[in-house]
Amino acid sequence: MAEELDVPETKVLAIASHVAYGYVGNTMASFIMQSLGCEVTAINTVQYSNHSGYRQVKGRKTTAEEILQLYEGLKQSYLTDFDVLLSGYTPSAEAVEAVGKIGRELRFKSTTKPGSFFWVLDPVMGDDGRLYIPEDEVPAYKSLLREADLILPNQFEAELLSGTKITDVQSLATAIRVLHTIYRIPHIIITSIRLHPLTGRTLPSTTDTPELGPGEQETMTCIGSSATSSFHPRLFRIDIPAIPVFFSGTGDMFAALTVARLRAEAASAHVDNNSGWTSPDDVASTDLPLAKAVEKVLASMQAVLVKTYEAMQEELKGLENAVQGLGKGEEDREAVEKRRRLLRTKAAEVRVVRNVGLLKKAPEEWSEKFRAKEVELENGTPTENGRKPDELGVTKLGGDGEGAIHIETA
Amino acid sequence: MAEELDVPETKVLAIASHVAYGYVGNTMASFIMQSLGCEVTAINTVQYSNHSGYRQVKGRKTTAEEILQLYEGLKQSYLTDFDVLLSGYTPSAEAVEAVGKIGRELRFKSTTKPGSFFWVLDPVMGDDGRLYIPEDEVPAYKSLLREADLILPNQFEAELLSGTKITDVQSLATAIRVLHTIYRIPHIIITSIRLHPLTGRTLPSTTDTPELGPGEQETMTCIGSSATSSFHPRLFRIDIPAIPVFFSGTGDMFAALTVARLRAEAASAHVDNNSGWTSPDDVASTDLPLAKAVEKVLASMQAVLVKTYEAMQEELKGLENAVQGLGKGEEDREAVEKRRRLLRTKAAEVRVVRNVGLLKKAPEEWSEKFRAKEVELENGTPTENGRKPDELGVTKLGGDGEGAIHIETA
Numbered sequence: 001m002a003e004e005l006d007v008p009e010t011k012v013l014a015i016a017s018h019v020a021y022g023y024v025g026n027t028m029a030s031f032i033m034q035s036l037g038c039e040v041t042a043i044n045t046v047q048y049s050n051h052s053g054y055r056q057v058k059g060r061k062t063t064a065e066e067i068l069q070l071y072e073g074l075k076q077s078y079l080t081d082f083d084v085l086l087s088g089y090t091p092s093a094e095a096v097e098a099v100g101k102i103g104r105e106l107r108f109k110s111t112t113k114p115g116s117f118f119w120v121l122d123p124v125m126g127d128d129g130r131l132y133i134p135e136d137e138v139p140a141y142k143s144l145l146r147e148a149d150l151i152l153p154n155q156f157e158a159e160l161l162s163g164t165k166i167t168d169v170q171s172l173a174t175a176i177r178v179l180h181t182i183y184r185i186p187h188i189i190i191t192s193i194r195l196h197p198l199t200g201r202t203l204p205s206t207t208d209t210p211e212l213g214p215g216e217q218e219t220m221t222c223i224g225s226s227a228t229s230s231f232h233p234r235l236f237r238i239d240i241p242a243i244p245v246f247f248s249g250t251g252d253m254f255a256a257l258t259v260a261r262l263r264a265e266a267a268s269a270h271v272d273n274n275s276g277w278t279s280p281d282d283v284a285s286t287d288l289p290l291a292k293a294v295e296k297v298l299a300s301m302q303a304v305l306v307k308t309y310e311a312m313q314e315e316l317k318g319l320e321n322a323v324q325g326l327g328k329g330e331e332d333r334e335a336v337e338k339r340r341r342l343l344r345t346k347a348a349e350v351r352v353v354r355n356v357g358l359l360k361k362a363p364e365e366w367s368e369k370f371r372a373k374e375v376e377l378e379n380g381t382p383t384e385n386g387r388k389p390d391e392l393g394v395t396k397l398g399g400d401g402e403g404a405i406h407i408e409t410a
Numbered sequence: 411m412a413e414e415l416d417v418p419e420t421k422v423l424a425i426a427s428h429v430a431y432g433y434v435g436n437t438m439a440s441f442i443m444q445s446l447g448c449e450v451t452a453i454n455t456v457q458y459s460n461h462s463g464y465r466q467v468k469g470r471k472t473t474a475e476e477i478l479q480l481y482e483g484l485k486q487s488y489l490t491d492f493d494v495l496l497s498g499y500t501p502s503a504e505a506v507e508a509v510g511k512i513g514r515e516l517r518f519k520s521t522t523k524p525g526s527f528f529w530v531l532d533p534v535m536g537d538d539g540r541l542y543i544p545e546d547e548v549p550a551y552k553s554l555l556r557e558a559d560l561i562l563p564n565q566f567e568a569e570l571l572s573g574t575k576i577t578d579v580q581s582l583a584t585a586i587r588v589l590h591t592i593y594r595i596p597h598i599i600i601t602s603i604r605l606h607p608l609t610g611r612t613l614p615s616t617t618d619t620p621e622l623g624p625g626e627q628e629t630m631t632c633i634g635s636s637a638t639s640s641f642h643p644r645l646f647r648i649d650i651p652a653i654p655v656f657f658s659g660t661g662d663m664f665a666a667l668t669v670a671r672l673r674a675e676a677a678s679a680h681v682d683n684n685s686g687w688t689s690p691d692d693v694a695s696t697d698l699p700l701a702k703a704v705e706k707v708l709a710s711m712q713a714v715l716v717k718t719y720e721a722m723q724e725e726l727k728g729l730e731n732a733v734q735g736l737g738k739g740e741e742d743r744e745a746v747e748k749r750r751r752l753l754r755t756k757a758a759e760v761r762v763v764r765n766v767g768l769l770k771k772a773p774e775e776w777s778e779k780f781r782a783k784e785v786e787l788e789n790g791t792p793t794e795n796g797r798k799p800d801e802l803g804v805t806k807l808g809g810d811g812e813g814a815i816h817i818e819t820a
Contacts, residue, residue: 041431060479
């Protein structure tokens, strides 16, 4: 009765946050990776009551020293035979450095066993032009990039790390090229970019849906690339229908699913274990294991988020009953609004455990629609546009990132 | 493609330990309950690198104040609508009191919605006559017992809590009767007692297997009871073949599976939601939802532990290779022994994630064998033997438990 799992046994060290209630960080990622058959060792960088979407949180950060101590504990009992490191939210620059120390040590250890270590780095720093970590974490993250095999920034984080302002697919492709070239990162995925349907310009996730024609639905775009041996990008994109709600933890969900799916795709493809599961140069972007993996990841996510959206609508029907008992006076209005907001946030928690089947097997309804496409660029591919990295104003940002952190997406 | 889950949606607050590597405490219980469809809110009472079976651990205990703060965080955002509290390892008397405060508050809150709260208390205190918590935790645990709906002590813990020396099934039945009567606990399971096949006397888990006849296999016995309305025990037992290895975390595995399975059985049976899912007095012990639940729990556990045992044997084949590279000198002997011991402990980690199907559906191979049987007592049932609780020397132990904690199982 053992279940058929299409992901090979994979030992993952997951360093991210723990929340008691709800699904973000390791609370999201561990369960998903385990459900897909991975052995997960979770070092929790915080223990919080809930995620920050509730705008009020209690709990405690794990110190950098404690993170290193936990790793020491693993080492002294010979428990560090990891295939993958997935690092996510880390609450201080010192803690990012601690994660870097761990990642480098695992990388060094793996040099005797090529291909035995793969680092997925989710540089959780901010969104929509706003940092939600201390400023000194940005250079700390930059100093890790050279060690990472796959990074998963959002648009804002990609701008910070590449020093490239992203306004459309063309500049996004440039940012990816910079990250491949400067930091020698084999794989990059920039998740959920909103592009204006007419102008093709990026939109901040906070703006309203642009005017759409009849039957049109707003889409989100995910763009990825696995570099060639000379670190040229091979770009693919997948467009998915947008759901008009902000769900917390979707980045962690994406990362966890990607670890499992990429591992499975890499195992069945001809990837080079010596250098971060890279594919031969003649593999087209849409045939990359990364592209195949992301197709499945997005299909599973879409299915679970649609279920979540439906369940949320159902739950919100009872919302007005729940707040009705509260006071009616002017001074109570704020309390009622707060209660309403908290109930909405709770209703938007991703419905993970009852929909785990959709994660284990990407539903065909979606996976047939979410096929990776070549990225079409007006001025040719960013590897052909004749500009060198230092002409992009990037090399000066390889250091401490000063000036980059105030970028605002318009 | 949503999976069929036979456990109704259940919101569980799980308060127990977190280990990065391996499977004990919440690391074991959360994944199992989630896999069976429960929504789990995990408050971690420690964050350790690994479990104590490795005899060396790094990490940090969560303070009692932090536990209460995390609960406050949940409360302020209206996130405490739990159906079940599962409380396990708690590292200090103050932390046990914090858990008590949380449990009592959830109990009080549920008085407006009868049946909406059920507390499963695993009083993790020690084993084989040895306490592994500070002594002042024993009275702290005792003060929680009246609030619990189901407790899951091992033999030693049942002795401590009931003040009754357990030497055979008869005295074990007495201990259960005492716990029902004095503390008004509706449901009790005493997990994994070893009984001598000839004398019927209890054996400490550390002794060698007693001499067995040809074809005989050593068994472990699990004894449970749901009280009648007058708090008389209804005792059932299930005997399972013993696996000759100590696996860490099996208590947590048992607790997690029991939460899910009992919830499912209770939902489909005529239990009284007003008083801890109790069954009408005319339900026989072997027909209790608790008995039905434990049959499934043990079948799943046996299947997973057999798989674990097989995988362990396979892993240990490589053990001598792993230690061969180490030094040969007399002074290295200790280091080699330590390395060997650590590798053995690692090899004995329960294989949970790749065998989750066996947890979700109790395999028929085992579930047909593990049928609950009536407990036969020489002197009749402990409710009929005419002795009152205070004649058992028990009432005086309801307080601080002095004297009880030095019990040694012979």
